[in-house]
Amino acid sequence: MDKQSIIHQITETKVVAVIRGQDAVEAAQLSKAAVEGGIRAIELTYTTPRIEEAFKELQNTDALLGAGSVLDSETARHAILAGANFIVSPYFVEGVATLCNRYGIPYMPGCMTIREMATALEAGCDVLKLFPANHFEPSFIKSVNGPLPNVRIMPTGGINLDNMNDWLNAGAVATGIGSDLNKAYKNGGYEAVVELSRKYMQKIAE
Numbered sequence: 001m002d003k004q005s006i007i008h009q010i011t012e013t014k015v016v017a018v019i020r021g022q023d024a025v026e027a028a029q030l031s032k033a034a035v036e037g038g039i040r041a042i043e044l045t046y047t048t049p050r051i052e053e054a055f056k057e058l059q060n061t062d063a064l065l066g067a068g069s070v071l072d073s074e075t076a077r078h079a080i081l082a083g084a085n086f087i088v089s090p091y092f093v094e095g096v097a098t099l100c101n102r103y104g105i106p107y108m109p110g111c112m113t114i115r116e117m118a119t120a121l122e123a124g125c126d127v128l129k130l131f132p133a134n135h136f137e138p139s140f141i142k143s144v145n146g147p148l149p150n151v152r153i154m155p156t157g158g159i160n161l162d163n164m165n166d167w168l169n170a171g172a173v174a175t176g177i178g179s180d181l182n183k184a185y186k187n188g189g190y191e192a193v194v195e196l197s198r199k200y201m202q203k204i205a206e
Contacts, residue, residue: 003106007127015177015204017030017031017181018177018178019034019044024048024050024053027045027048029190030182032190038201039200042065042066043088044058044066044067045068051082052082067082067087068088076100080099085105086107087106088110089129091116092119097120097123098123108154109128110131110156112135114147114148128154130154130156130172132157138170141170152173156176161180164177164204
């Protein structure tokens with residue numbers, strides 16, 4: 001799958017499930033439940049021990065797999081070799097941008113300021129993660145698109161069922177969700193994550 005096809009799939013599905021497991025087994029279970037609930041883009045974070053095992057477990061899953069919490073180019077390469085179709089960082093890392101451009105992999109770094117966004121754009125980043133989004137209002141996207149009309153933003157951090165559509169209606173190309181899924185898994189297990197994921201997908205359809 002080429003870079004633009006991957007970006008198109010992310011922006012079409014509108015929701016990226018950010019998965020942080022206590023271990024690779026939990027991450028795989030969370031991911032499978034999210035996919036069963038209808039989510040088609042999964043970000044497996046490198047804060048999870050031995051996350052490459054989760055990538056292996058999920059290779060035949062009907063979902064786009066990406067890697068999150070990537071802090072350097074070595075980790076980005078490891079993720080790509082493990083099967084990641086896109087790379088996400090909490091902040092912009094020039095070496096990761098270079099590596100991802102070299103191999104045609106979308107890189108979505110976390111940005112908070114106009115300067116950070118301009119730097120990421122100049123490095124070839126097509127979609128920028130507004131992180132943490134709970135420090136901003138959805139109207140921030142319109143403010144950014146004034147001086148930087150070609151910026152495409154995916155807010156992550158503090159996104160939930162109550163505010164997701166506010167962000168999408170304000171111009172977000174997709175949203176990153178995570179903590180809600182972890183809470184659901186902790187309180188109700190696999191089926192609770194399936195049900196919550198369905199609610200997110202139904203919300204988008206409203």
